[in-house]
Amino acid sequence: MNSLELMKYGTVLLPFLCAMLLSWGMLPYILLISYRKRLFDPVDSRKLHQHIVPRLGGVAFAPIQCCILVITFVSLYKLNIGNIDLQVASWIILPSMALLVCGLVILFMIGIGDDLIGVSYKWKFVAQIMVGCLLPLSGVWINDLYGLGFVIGIPAWLGMPLTVFVVVLIINAINLIDGIDGLCSGVVTIGLAVLGALFAYYGAWLHAIFAFITVAVLLPFFYLNVFGTTRRRRRIFMGDTGSMTLGFSIAFLVVSFSMNNHFIKPFSDGAIVVAFSTLIVPVLDVARVMFVRWRIGKPIFKPDRNHLHHKLLRAGLSRHSALLFILLMTLLFCLFNIVAVRYVSNNLVVLVDLLFWGGFHYLFNVLEKRQLIARLQLFINL
Structure with missing residues (x-):
């Protein structure tokens, strides 16, 4: 590995360390303020925790992400630290990074409002659509689609609304x-x-x-x-502030990696x-839960205990x-x-994924029903 490659990896390592130190520094203060102002996650029948826990951990995410990203961007392009060629022109990458920061700020403000006083899901949905539109913009x-569903290139009038839908789906799934x-x-x-x-x-x-x-x-x-x-006041939840900003963060990277654009990265068949x-x-867990709710006639957005982690907990884990x-x-x-996209088609890989996911839940449901029947029989015998 030559000195230029070492400097490139150093440009990743230094922001990584700075972000970690800032996170370690901010979270104790957030815990202190949360306990003093009694800003806790409510305890109810649907929640798994039975003690008061602060829910503002996500407040630390977006400010650190935006701050470190902007400093790194300015350092690499404006100040030209290390004279490193990042293989992408600043005029191409600047709009996406700038609107990424804008989206994080919007969701950060909506999330804080929801964690502190509550925000209607309709307004959160509007905010998610708004930040979803920032990516095509x-x-x-x-x-x-790289041959997925036997579709290759898609026009802007279809791809842009699809991107907004995908971003909103990812934010809610997370x-x-x-x-x-x-x-x-x-x-x-x-x-x-x-993805990193x-x-x-x-080289992106x-x-x-x-x-x-x-x-x-x-x-x-x-x-x-x-x-x-x-008991030691060292436990914290992320709240909607954290989950929504994280959802947008990974949605940005997923869509960027999926895009067939040589300015960001070379072409890859299985991108x-x-x-x-x-x-x-x-994503599949949310899709499955909403399908089950629709099939039994319940509102698809009404919370329940049918997610994957609930099923695993009921199984005794x-x-x-x-x-x-x-x-x-x-x-x-x-x-x-x-590994699989290197050897077989994208359609076959997705089919295997879906078969594994469906087969796992089918077997799990069968075992769960058998356990329930066995418990009922034991109760009747008693």
Whole structure:
């Protein structure tokens, strides 16, 4: 590895370390303020926790992401630190990065309002559509399906609305998967790490830097969320502020990686399948839950306890075991798809993914029904 390559990896490592230190520094202050002002997540029958826990951990995410990203962008382009060629012209990347920051700020403000006083889901939906429109406006939109569904290139009039729909879907999927400690942050961390490594491999260094900045912000939160204790006042939730900004962050990277645009990265046949493999678990879980609600006649947006993590908990797994199971499933989907797209078509890879997901839930439902019948028989015998 020559000195130029080392400097490129250094441009990723330094923002990563700065973001991690800022996150470690901000979260204790957020905890202190939350306890003093009694800003806690409400405890109800649908929640798994039974103690007061602050829900403003996500307040630390967007400010650190935006601050470190802007400083890094200015340092690399305006000040030309290290004289590093990032293989993309600033006039191409600047609009997408600028509107990425705008979208994070909008969702940050809506999220804080929702976590503190509550915001109607209609207004949150409007805000999500608004930030979804920022990606096509900046020139980032899904313009190629790479043969998925036997469709290759798609026109702007179809690709741009599709991009807005995908962004809103991802934001809500990430928000809805935030059901047990570490699940949302863990799934997003794995997805961002995979995308960041892929962007670095293709030489799209600014996208890789943003991905690893977000990973760095999440690591301290993940530790406090999973291993922090309520008695020592070291446990915290991310709230809607965190889940929505994280959803938009990974949506930006997924759409950027999926886009057939040589200015960002070289062409790759399996780009769209590889990109969305990072979101298979949350997106398919939300789709399955909404389908079940529709089939039994319940409102599709009404919360319930039918998500994947709820099913694993009902099966007897501990929260940490359920978390580890879902994180491993997410990682395996990513690794399988990255390797599989090199040898078989995108359609076949997606078919295998869907068959695995459907088969897993079918077997799980069968076992769950057998356990329920066995418990009923035992109760009758008693």
